[in-house]
Amino acid sequence: MTPPELEKFCTSLKGTTRDIKWGNDLCYSVGKKMYCTTSVDGDRFISFKTTPEEFSELIEREGIIPAPYAARYHWVMVQNIKALNPKEWKKHIQKSYEMVLEKLPKNLRESL
Numbered sequence: 001m002t003p004p005e006l007e008k009f010c011t012s013l014k015g016t017t018r019d020i021k022w023g024n025d026l027c028y029s030v031g032k033k034m035y036c037t038t039s040v041d042g043d044r045f046i047s048f049k050t051t052p053e054e055f056s057e058l059i060e061r062e063g064i065i066p067a068p069y070a071a072r073y074h075w076v077m078v079q080n081i082k083a084l085n086p087k088e089w090k091k092h093i094q095k096s097y098e099m100v101l102e103k104l105p106k107n108l109r110e111s112l
């Protein structure tokens with residue numbers, strides 16, 4: 001997934017906001033909770049939240065590692081964009097968004 005494709009897809013998800021954290025990380029969030037991050041220049045990595053089962057499967061692939069500082073929360077870091085095909089990219093980012101969204105307070109979810 002290229003940086004423009006990532007931007008288009010993430011911003012199409014209802015309630016998504018974006019901001020820069022830690023100097024160089026572009027973060028996509030819903031309800032102020034991150035569900036996907038990438039480098040500002042877009043060519044270094046893309047990270048997202050997964051289920052525990054998907055986490056174990058994904059880190060077995062070449063080009064995908066446990067995300068530094070966030071692996072304990074089942075985040076992965078994709079270092080090679082070809083490690084996932086376009087359909088997989090959308091599936092995993094959508095799932096990350098949904099997992100974060102469902103943890104938000106009900107009134108916040110309903111207001112989005």
